[in-house]
Amino acid sequence: MSNYLKYKIYKKLIQEGYIKTNFISKQSIFDDLNKDIRISPIINFKQNLNIVSFKLLNLICIFKLSFKKLSSIHYWIPNQNSKNYIDIRSEYFLGNKDLYSQINLVRTNSFISSIYLLFTLPNIIFLNGFNDINFFKDLHKNKDLRQRCLFYENSEKKLRENLKSFFLNQNIKKLITIDDYRIIQNFLSISKELKIKTIAYQHGRFNNFQLGLKGLCFDKYYLWSFFFKKKLINLNKGYKKKLLIVKNFRFKKSQTKKNSKNILYICEQHVPIKKMINDINILIENFQNDEICIRLREKQLYPEKFLSFLTIKKIKISKENVLINAIYKNNIKYLIAYSSTALLEASMYNVFPLMPVNNNFYSKEYIKDKLVFKINKLNYFDSIKKKEFPKKNNNNLKRIRKKLWS
Numbered sequence: 001m002s003n004y005l006k007y008k009i010y011k012k013l014i015q016e017g018y019i020k021t022n023f024i025s026k027q028s029i030f031d032d033l034n035k036d037i038r039i040s041p042i043i044n045f046k047q048n049l050n051i052v053s054f055k056l057l058n059l060i061c062i063f064k065l066s067f068k069k070l071s072s073i074h075y076w077i078p079n080q081n082s083k084n085y086i087d088i089r090s091e092y093f094l095g096n097k098d099l100y101s102q103i104n105l106v107r108t109n110s111f112i113s114s115i116y117l118l119f120t121l122p123n124i125i126f127l128n129g130f131n132d133i134n135f136f137k138d139l140h141k142n143k144d145l146r147q148r149c150l151f152y153e154n155s156e157k158k159l160r161e162n163l164k165s166f167f168l169n170q171n172i173k174k175l176i177t178i179d180d181y182r183i184i185q186n187f188l189s190i191s192k193e194l195k196i197k198t199i200a201y202q203h204g205r206f207n208n209f210q211l212g213l214k215g216l217c218f219d220k221y222y223l224w225s226f227f228f229k230k231k232l233i234n235l236n237k238g239y240k241k242k243l244l245i246v247k248n249f250r251f252k253k254s255q256t257k258k259n260s261k262n263i264l265y266i267c268e269q270h271v272p273i274k275k276m277i278n279d280i281n282i283l284i285e286n287f288q289n290d291e292i293c294i295r296l297r298e299k300q301l302y303p304e305k306f307l308s309f310l311t312i313k314k315i316k317i318s319k320e321n322v323l324i325n326a327i328y329k330n331n332i333k334y335l336i337a338y339s340s341t342a343l344l345e346a347s348m349y350n351v352f353p354l355m356p357v358n359n360n361f362y363s364k365e366y367i368k369d370k371l372v373f374k375i376n377k378l379n380y381f382d383s384i385k386k387k388e389f390p391k392k393n394n395n396n397l398k399r400i401r402k403k404l405w406s
Contacts, residue, residue: 003209003270004364006033010211018149024185025156027212029149031182048133053111057118058129065103065170070123072102073170075177075187078121080113080299085121088322089203090178092249099123103170107180127183130162131155156186164190172196178203179221181212188216201249204341206231207365217242224250227404248405251348252324260351262291262330264318266337269297273306279336279356282378284313287386293318293330295342327351334386336378339363343372347401352393354381371400 010030013019019029076094078085086094100122107127108114117124134155167190174197177187184200191198201222206213217238222245223229229246233239263283267276283292293316296302310317320326323342327335327349335346336354343353343366355363355372366372373393375381381389 006030007209009033013145013149018146020153023149023153023156024160024189025149025152026185026214027181027210028156029152030209030211032152044134050109050111051128051131051133054114054126054129054131057114058126060118061125061129062166065123065125068123069171070101070103071171071173073105073167073172073175074098074102075105075107075127075175075180075183077107077178077180078113078117080108080110085117089250090201093176093201102176103172107183125166130159130166132158132162160186160190163187164194167194167196175199177201179213179218181210184212184218185215188218192216202228203250205344206235207363208235210235219243220245222247222249224248225405251345252322260327260331260333262293262332263287263334263336264326264330264332264351265292265294266335266340266342267294267296267300267302268338268340269300271338273303275358277306277309279378280310280313280315283336284315286379286381290386291316291330293326293332295323295326324349333390339366344404347371347397348405350397350401352389352397353400369403371404 007030010019010033013029019026023029074093076090077087079087103123103125104121105125105127106117106121108117109128114126114128132155163186172194175187175191176199177184179200179202188198190196197220198218199220199222200218202224206228213232213235215236217236220243221232221239223232224246225248226246229244232244265276265280265283280292280294294310295318298321316330318326318330320329323345326332327346332351334352334354335342336356337343338355338358343355343363346353353372354375355366356378357367357374357376367374373396
């Protein structure tokens with residue numbers, strides 16, 4: 001289900017009174033509208049066991065924190081299954097001094113990763129440990145949309161009360177956070193009540209589907225560029241009165257090699273495997289003399305059948321964590337995606353962002369804002385057009401780069 005269709009259902013739920021104005025769970029309700037969240041008793045037991053495990057870890061964390069007086073807390077999302085646990089989106093705000101002078105509130109679903117973090121990351125506490133267990137009888141009712149909305153809101157309120165109690169006990173005065181749309185209204189609600197100073201930093205693009213940005217506002221917000229500052233204010237007029245700091249803390253400005261020519265295809269969570277296989281087959285047929293690379297989602301598990309397909313077709317899998325490294329090392333000139341932030345980042349590196357139009361997956365606002373090169377079908381962009389494309393569109397690429405990143 002596309003975000004546009006989900007948004008129509010979401011608006012209908014508001015009109016019918018299922019979602020109230022003061023709900024802090026709007027983002028969670030929206031994100032899961034296309035999911036059947038009724039689960040088996042066994043899965044429910046495993047989920048509750050995971051929550052209890054994190055609660056036990058948090059008891060250790062709270063005991064260790066009781067010997068320190070830290071009034072700042074920083075919420076961020078560490079890399080999983082990696083010794084370099086600091087995520088690139090938060091790297092600028094996580095120097096060694098920062099790690100030791102604040103409480104590090106982290107989101108991770110992996111209990112194994114959390115054990116590693118417990119012994120390597122100072123002043124750690126786990127968000128999952130503040131959740132409450134859910135009884136199977138309550139989850140089984142969630143086929144009904146009204147019941148589902150109430151379930152999400154009640155779960156979010158329980159999380160809020162647990163976090164609020166922790167903030168009070170630790171005497172928190174300042175909250176720094178990545179703008180994770182799933183949790184920020186909860187944070188802001190607590191901070192408003194307890195008079196905590198709030199600072200956020202951007203991690204992705206802004207659009208109408210980021211419901212967590214609508215409502216209460218951060219006191220200070222670090223943004224990638226003036227383009228995104230304008231987008232944020234359009235999304236939430238309350239930010240007109242807030243301190244918005246434009247600073248490119250996320251991306252490295254660079255130019256690609258002059259002889260670059262290859263294609264980078266970006267895998268996205270909402271694009272089915274079947275669709276990606278079809279896209280790659282079209283690219284192989286049209287660009288037999290060029291290398292086609294693919295960038296998999298770091299935290300996503302892919303079917304063995306799909307990975308075997310990539311091997312058989314000799315598609316190079318880009319293993320670089322940072323997009324600029326993937327572009328530079330693989331000699332990339334064209335980047336193909338449907339809605340990824342990589343489409344916006346590409347122009348900074350003098351790479352042409354190509355978006356195939358598809359009613360289900362593509363980002364309409366990118367086209368509306370003229371930030372990408374729209375192609376109606378992948379097979380339209382053949383080897384001949386590929387040679388002509390840079391000459392015809394180089395000035396347009398410069399215009400996009402200036403609009404986004406000046």
